[in-house]
Amino acid sequence: MKRIALFHLETLMWIDRLGTFAGAAQRLNTTQPAISARVREIEEQLGVPLFQRDGRRMVLTARGRRLVEAAEPLRQGLEQVLLEASDFAGATGNVRIGSGEIAAATCLPGFIAAVERERPGVTMEIELDLTARLLQQLLAGTRDIVFLAGPVASPGIRIAPIGAVELVWAASPAVAAAGGFSSPLPVWSLPDHSPLHAVTLAAFAAGGPTPLSLNTCNNVRTLIEIVSCGQGAAVLPETMVRGELARGTLVEILPRPTRRIHFEAAIRSREREAVVLDLFGRAAQLSIDGVPS
Numbered sequence: 001m002k003r004i005a006l007f008h009l010e011t012l013m014w015i016d017r018l019g020t021f022a023g024a025a026q027r028l029n030t031t032q033p034a035i036s037a038r039v040r041e042i043e044e045q046l047g048v049p050l051f052q053r054d055g056r057r058m059v060l061t062a063r064g065r066r067l068v069e070a071a072e073p074l075r076q077g078l079e080q081v082l083l084e085a086s087d088f089a090g091a092t093g094n095v096r097i098g099s100g101e102i103a104a105a106t107c108l109p110g111f112i113a114a115v116e117r118e119r120p121g122v123t124m125e126i127e128l129d130l131t132a133r134l135l136q137q138l139l140a141g142t143r144d145i146v147f148l149a150g151p152v153a154s155p156g157i158r159i160a161p162i163g164a165v166e167l168v169w170a171a172s173p174a175v176a177a178a179g180g181f182s183s184p185l186p187v188w189s190l191p192d193h194s195p196l197h198a199v200t201l202a203a204f205a206a207g208g209p210t211p212l213s214l215n216t217c218n219n220v221r222t223l224i225e226i227v228s229c230g231q232g233a234a235v236l237p238e239t240m241v242r243g244e245l246a247r248g249t250l251v252e253i254l255p256r257p258t259r260r261i262h263f264e265a266a267i268r269s270r271e272r273e274a275v276v277l278d279l280f281g282r283a284a285q286l287s288i289d290g291v292p293s
Helices: 006-018 021-027 032-046 062-085 101-105 108-118 131-140 173-177 195-205 220-228 238-247 274-283
Strands: 051-054 057-060 093-099 122-128 145-150 157-165 167-171 185-189 211-216 233-237 251-254 261-268
Touching: 006 021, 006 032, 006 057, 006 062, 021 032, 057 062, 093 101, 093 131, 093 274, 101 108, 101 122, 101 145, 101 220, 101 238, 101 261, 108 122, 108 274, 131 145, 131 157, 131 261, 145 157, 145 274, 157 274, 167 195, 167 238, 173 251, 185 195, 185 220, 195 211, 195 233, 195 261, 220 233, 220 238, 233 238, 261 274
Parallel strands: 093 122, 093 145, 185 211, 185 233
Antiparallel strands: 051 057, 145 261, 157 261, 167 233, 167 251
8 A cells, every 4th residue: 555644644634623625725734736635645545435525514434434533543642752752842833722802811912922932833823702603613623722701611622710800890980970870871791692791781680780771892992992981881801901990091880790700721622633732731721810710
C-alpha cells in the first residue's frame, strides 16, 4: 500500500467535524481542491468511498467512520508525544477562540499575552458574541475554546469555572439626583438569552423598579455610554464600570442584585487537539476580575 500521511487523517477528521471540504480547507489553511485531492488519494489507496453527501454536508460512510475512530487516537497521541518532547516549543496551529464581552474586558487580554509569549507558533482567531451563539459555535466545531457566561450545561462540552462578577444598578448622577426610580425610567440591557437580561427581568418580577421601557443593545460598552449620558438605568457588570463609579460618571441607584454572573472556559468533550488542550489548561487557570467561584 502506498504511504498514507498524517495530513490525510487530519483532513478526514476536519471534514467530519465541520461537514464541508471548504470548512476543512479554511481550518487547515489550504484550498478546497487540495482537500478534495487528499480525500481522493486516500480513497484510491483504500479502494473504498469514505464520504457521502447529506444535503450540504459531507458525512463519513460506515467504513470512513471506522477509519477515523481507529486512527484519530493514534494521530493525536503522536502529536502529543512530539509536543511534550519539545515542551510545546514547536506548537503551531490556529486556535479559534470565542468570548463574551465581559470576559474579553477582564481576563482575556492576559491570556492572549501569555499565549503569544509562550506559544509563539500558535495563532489565535478571536470573535466576541453572546453566550448562546458561542455555545452553538463550539458544538458545531467552528470555535475551539469559548468563554461563556454560565453556568452552562451541555453533554457535548467540558468546562472549567473561572470565577464570577458582581452586578450593579447604575445610572448617571443627573438621573440619580432627579429621584432615580421614584418615577419610571427607561431600562437598558443586553438582548434576550443573556444573563444580564435575565437578572434585569428577575428584578422586575420580584417587585423591583418599574421600567418606563425595556430597551436592548448587544454591546455592553455601548450600554455604559447610553446610561452615562443620562438615558435611564441598567444592570451592569461591576468590573466594567468600576472606573466610572470611581470617577462619579455613574452612580449606583439601587441595591446590588444578589445574583452574580459566573464564567466558564469550555471546549468540546471530544476535543483531542494537543494545542487546544494545552490552551484550555491555561484558560482553566484564569480568574475573572471579581468574586472567585
